[in-house]
Amino acid sequence: MSELERKQDGAPVPADWTYASAPESRDIVQIAERYGHFVGGEWLEPTETYETIAPRDEEPLAAVGHGTEADVGKAVAAARAAYADGWSSLPGSERAKYLFRIARLLQERAREFAVLESLNGGKPIKESRDVDVPLAAAHFFYYAGWADKLEYAFPNRRPRPVGVAGQIIPWNFPLLMLAWKVAPALACGNTVVLKPAETTPLSALLFADVLRQAELPPGVVNIVTGDGRTGAAIVESEDVDKIAFTGSTEVGKEIQRRLAGTGKRLTLELGGKAANIVFDDAALDQAVEGIVNGIYFNQGHVCCAGSRLFVQESIYEPLVAKLERRLSTLRVGDPLDKNTDVGAINSAAQLEKIRELVASGVEEGARIYQPPCVLPEKGYWFVPTVFTNVAQSYRIAQEEIFGPVLSVLTFRTPEEALEKANNTPYGLSAGVWTEKGSRILWMAQRLRAGVVWANTYNRFDPSSPFGGYKESGFGREGGLHGLGPYLEFDE
Numbered sequence: 013m014s015e016l017e018r019k020q021d022g023a024p025v026p027a028d029w030t031y032a033s034a035p036e037s038r039d040i041v042q043i044a045e046r047y048g049h050f051v052g053g054e055w056l057e058p059t060e061t062y063e064t065i066a067p068r069d070e071e072p073l074a075a076v077g078h079g080t081e082a083d084v085g086k087a088v089a090a091a092r093a094a095y096a097d098g099w100s101s102l103p104g105s106e107r108a109k110y111l112f113r114i115a116r117l118l119q120e121r122a123r124e125f126a127v128l129e130s131l132n133g134g135k136p137i138k139e140s141r142d143v144d145v146p147l148a149a150a151h152f153f154y155y156a157g158w159a160d161k162l163e164y165a166f167p168n169r170r171p172r173p174v175g176v177a178g179q180i181i182p183w184n185f186p187l188l189m190l191a192w193k194v195a196p197a198l199a200c201g202n203t204v205v206l207k208p209a210e211t212t213p214l215s216a217l218l219f220a221d222v223l224r225q226a227e228l229p230p231g232v233v234n235i236v237t238g239d240g241r242t243g244a245a246i247v248e249s250e251d252v253d254k255i256a257f258t259g260s261t262e263v264g265k266e267i268q269r270r271l272a273g274t275g276k277r278l279t280l281e282l283g284g285k286a287a288n289i290v291f292d293d294a295a296l297d298q299a300v301e302g303i304v305n306g307i308y309f310n311q312g313h314v315c316c317a318g319s320r321l322f323v324q325e326s327i328y329e330p331l332v333a334k335l336e337r338r339l340s341t342l343r344v345g346d347p348l349d350k351n352t353d354v355g356a357i358n359s360a361a362q363l364e365k366i367r368e369l370v371a372s373g374v375e376e377g378a379r380i381y382q383p384p385c386v387l388p389e390k391g392y393w394f395v396p397t398v399f400t401n402v403a404q405s406y407r408i409a410q411e412e413i414f415g416p417v418l419s420v421l422t423f424r425t426p427e428e429a430l431e432k433a434n435n436t437p438y439g440l441s442a443g444v445w446t447e448k449g450s451r452i453l454w455m456a457q458r459l460r461a462g463v464v465w466a467n468t469y470n471r472f473d474p475s476s477p478f479g480g481y482k483e484s485g486f487g488r489e490g491g492l493h494g495l496g497p498y499l500e501f502d503e
């Protein structure tokens with residue numbers, strides 16, 4: 013910007029429009045050297061630990077407990093005791109007070125949570141600051157409002173809590189997925205054992221401090237960290253009444269197999285391969301923004317990402333040209349920089365998966381476009397990528413990549429768009445871009461997807477239910493629908 017101040021002959025326009033760095037300070041978060049499990053309102057010393065890192069530079073952040081079967085057993089016992097000792101019989105209006113407190117504390121400590129989320133998970137600070145943390149608080153506010161109105165939500169059905177909920181969450185939206193699970197469970201009078209994903213435990217552990225501040229009775233929420241083995245111990249625990257899982261379809265199927273015949277309740281929110289469909293009457297510039305938001309938001313680590321773009325043939329060339337131009341303006345880099353659009357890939361394993369699938373796309377014959385981009389030397393990074401010339405049979409058109417990689421396909425008629433869009437084992441979300449309201453409704457009725465966005469993408473609201481069809485899972489989170497899985501009814 014110093015160019016501006018210099019006396020120039022021509023107009024005072026900077027020679028170079030690159031952004032100066034604008035790093036958010038990380039001093040606002042205090043990370044302990046070592047964390048235990050949060051059980052019965054206290055820190056349980058772990059028997060095993062592992063190191064959690066920052067994906068932007070592989071810096072070690074803290075030693076975190078690796079929950080054993082015994083640790084899980086203690087957490088479940090604490091949850092059961094808290095359930096029986098009064099939480100389940102507390103008037104809804106009293107439960108609501110705790111939830112409102114938690115929501116307000118999340119707002120008060122929003123900056124701290126945003127920095128920690130970006131540091132531990134790699135997502136851009138502008139997303140954790142403007143999306144993850146405010147939406148997490150909004151979920152607690154929303155479900156706080158239902159806690160004393162369950163009889164009105166389900167008239168004449170006498171709702172009561174299910175019991176102890178085991179909740180296993182992924183690494184792409186750590187705090188937000190915690191809120192999606194914990195808020196409705198508590199609003200309905202259940203107690204919780206929550207396991208964050210192994211690569212992103214820190215915001216859940218900071219959340220334990222929010223629970224302390226909110227004076228939530230001990231044992232109502234217990235947090236056990238660890239990997240899939242810890243998750244499996246929660247699933248297998250005899251005294252858990254309900255499992256809520258968000259993650260891969262593979263693990264979701266495994267959990268469903270294990271629970272078959274046990275009578276335990278289950279909701280699964282799994283993968284996706286969403287179609288984002290652009291008709292030739294759509295506003296192209298807005299559509300391009302929606303496409304970019306649909307697939308490059310959170311590095312594409314989004315179950316409802318618009319990873320298959322279907323473009324009507326007549327606008328294919330101008331749209332792809334606009335899209336590629338827009339891609340070259342995306343800023344990839346430090347998640348803590350406020351100007352960053354695309355942050356770090358969450359883990360070495362996820363980066364490996366993305367690389368492997370992208371290589372398969374090139375090998376199968378798709379055309380790859382990646383804008384010129386200087387990536388940081390340390391850490392896990394992947395350049396935003398667009399594939400054209402994609403056939404429906406290619407792996408990049410079939411499998412969830414969970415990275416910043418878009419596959420572009422074409423169609424001629426609405427019927428063809430619909431048939432291709434539904435040609436997937438998944439069914440979580442879809443997008444439709446057109447000026448015609450009647451076409452939006454026609455498409456939305458026929459798309460086999462839990463959420464259909466029209467002329468927008470990746471919009472979330474706590475009052476709106478979210479969930480899938482087919483291999484994307486079952487059960488809904490959010491809204492009135494999100495209460496059902498946490499309630500039993502005397503009928």
Ligand code: NAI
Nearest residue numbers: 181182208209239240243244259260263282283315412414
């Ligand atoms: P994952 O399904 O293995 O992990 C999700 C959560 O489940 C983590 O907390 C993990 O510790 C836990 N877990 C793993 N194995 C378990 C088991 N046997 N029993 C109980 N809990 C278990 O997902 P992963 O390996 O991190 O990612 C693999 C792929 O899954 C990604 O590339 C992506 O395609 C998909 N995925 C989808 C997500 C979504 O939001 N729907 C979230 C994360 C991953």
Ligand code: MG
Nearest residue numbers: 240260262263
């Ligand atoms: Mg896994």
